[in-house]
Amino acid sequence: MANVVSNSARLLHAGFVMARYDALIPTDQLKQAPWPARALLKLAKLGRTENLNGGEHNNLTAALTQLGPSYIKLGQFLATRPDIIGAKRAFELKVLQDRLPAFGDAEARAIVERELGKPISQLFETFGPAIAAASIAQVHKAITLEGKTVAVKILRPNVETRFRNDIDSFGFAARMIERVSKEGRRLRPVSAVAMLEESMKLELDLRMEAAALSEIAQNSKDDPGFRVPEVDWARSSKRVLTTEWIDGTPMANVPALRGKGFNLNALADTVIQSFLRHAIRDGFFHADMHQGNLIVDNAGTLVAMDFGITGRLSEGDRLFLAEILYGFITRDYVRVAQVHFDAGYVPDTQDVSTFAQALRAIGEPIMGLPAEQISMARLLTQLFEVTEQFQMQTQPQLLLLQKTMVVTEGVARTLNPNLNIWSSGEPVVRYWIERKLGPIGKIEQAGSSVMSLARLGLKIPAMIDDAHRIIRKLSDMAKSDTPKPSRWHTPALLMGAAALVVIAIKMVLR
Ligand SMILES: Nc1ncnc2c1ncn2[C@@H]1O[C@H](COP(=O)(O)OP(=O)(O)O)[C@@H](O)[C@H]1O
Ligand SMILES: [Mg+2]
Structure with missing residues (x-):
């Protein structure tokens, strides 16, 4: 019972935030909504400042970003499912970035010390501020006592609890949907949530990411033009992952890659061939190969990082x-x-x-x-x-x-x-x-x-x-x-789970 209450409360909160951002019902369809829905939406928007988001077309994106990590993941999944939310909204969601404000340096250092069981001074010569922050973790640049430059990825504080709670709520919504809706059952939301949970468990354990890096390194040791950063096992744990720092050019910066004189056609071939080799030859592949996770090092080698999925x-x-x-x-x-x-x-x-x-x-x-x-x-x-x-x-x-x-x-x-x-x-x-x-x-x-x-x-x-x-x-x-x-x-493993909240809230409003 307590679960039902807390799950309902969390889902209601999600619905409320979405309503504030006009993300539940597009403005042009608002007039056709039943009056209780219109009244609730009006209520949700009370006190809202007009410039809440970057424009009407970004409503859903803004709402999901405010709702936090699990919902950002949800949105990223929905972006791939126009069959569920319509082509227009799926397109809008493509701009949803997995970027959040960083948590403070002091907190980051405290987590590292707690996780690795030593004071920072016994681990690193210097420990810099966050250089990237996403929904699950953030990355700091540091120099070890041996003088090696490294990337230190640290899980967000409490992210595990947050995910567990959100997953609980998605599961609750999934069971409700399977109980009451034939269309909903076809999407098999309960098993989708179970899958999401499995994949999140892996993503939230950085030792698994370290092991994935190590396995790919072993499989691809003779592959031309491709490598992954080396894991610093002594400075890694469940919540901290330390890897060799890669100096290079981000894959997203194509003009810079061209400026450095790299052969872009050859690089394109390496991207395709590396992926196929890993999938086909090894049966183990990076499932999050977007530009943000690829760097070309100064020798022109393609370096893949972020093996959470x-x-x-x-x-x-x-x-x-x-x-x-x-x-x-x-x-x-x-x-x-x-x-x-x-x-x-x-x-x-x-x-x-x-x-x-x-x-x-x-x-x-x-x-x-x-x-x-x-x-x-x-x-x-x-x-x-x-x-x-x-x-x-x-x-x-x-x-x-x-x-x-x-x-x-x-x-x-x-x-x-x-x-x-x-x-x-x-x-x-x-x-x-x-x-x-x-x-x-x-x-x-x-x-x-x-x-x-x-x-x-x-x-x-x-x-x-x-x-x-x-x-x-x-x-x-x-x-x-x-x-x-x-x-x-x-991120395909978020299958189906994604639709749940939106569908649930739509059903409530229907
Ligand atoms: N070993 C590394 N060397 C250089 N930059 C890195 C390294 N690891 C991570 N980064 C930078 O930090 C960003 C976030 O790291 P990533 O592992 O992709 O975490 P997230 O799961 O938060 O996306 C990367 O896009 C990259 O710019
Ligand atoms: Mg990444």
Whole structure:
């Protein structure tokens, strides 16, 4: 009962803040709202100063920013879901920045001392002010006693409690929605909140981020043009992460990168190839690859940081993706359809031929385009839209991959607007296809994963032909590319949870 009261109070507070910012009901629709809703909105706005936010179009953004960390994350998710909040609002939310005022230096030092169990003077020669502050943590630049410059990331005080409370409220709203609304149930808000909780647990434990950095460093130690900052384990804990300081140029500053004489086209290729290598070869990828998390060091190496959100793909997932790509490139839609059934992703109650027909509707227009207009991300996005219609169970890890791919393609295209995703990714994808779908890969995989010996059949010569054809096809697709920048960062693990508060409040107002 106490929970119900505190959760309701928190949700009401959220509704109240949104109402103050006109974020609940767009002004042009206000007249059609029922009178109690209009009255409540008027009440909420009492005493509001007119210049509360940067203009009417920023209402939702301003409200969510005021509501704090969990709601900023919520907004970032909603920005990727025009199907839930409408295209206009999703677009407005794209300007939502994950930036908040920093907490004080004294507090930062106190947290470091408490976490690492030593006074600052025994840890650092100098400890500077915050250089960046976001919803979960802030970063300070410091110099160790050994004279190494480092970045010290510190969790916001009480952020764990705040998240726990907000997640509780989202869970409460989710259960209510599932109980009363059929449409709401389709969005599976309860499981979405559970996922959000899982992902937040990882993001709020900086030891996990340190371990992710270390794992990626190991996986990518021989990768050309890519690295991650080294972890200073002795100065890291659950709430403090110390890493090697990276001197360089932020990825967002393209003119500066050009000014330094870096080859931007080569850098764009490195962005795409590194991401694909990690996802496909290693099955472990950075799932927050927006520009703010990428720096080009003075040697021209791409350095990725901020590994709070990562994705994992099992051997089966990677094979599944290989099959899909293979199927689309060879325009074998029945095969693409069949893979979904074999993997158990689409229920047997669905019809393979009809599913293949729907896949053809995606594949033919895309594959018929000139290479420069093809986007891997768009292909996967459309694929998952269709599979949803065929009751494919949501595969969060694949969704995360697809959403990260959208962001990664966007970053690469701001460096090279003519980037051709296929030619850039081709060396990595070719390795993947040869390894996994070529004869050697087939034999290795047979019986061990999604593939079965039955499917391997006696078709090895045909498969060699196929493998050659596919590689040729990939090479042929290499030309130029159409600019389609998509810079926005889409933390996909916030799935569904995002919609809850807005839907709940809308329902209350209905
Ligand atoms: N090792 C580092 N070297 C240089 N700058 C860093 C380093 N780590 C973080 N930063 C700076 O701090 C910012 C925030 O760090 P990040 O790890 O992305 O935290 P957040 O989760 O708050 O986004 C980065 O965008 C970058 O500008
Ligand atoms: Mg960051």
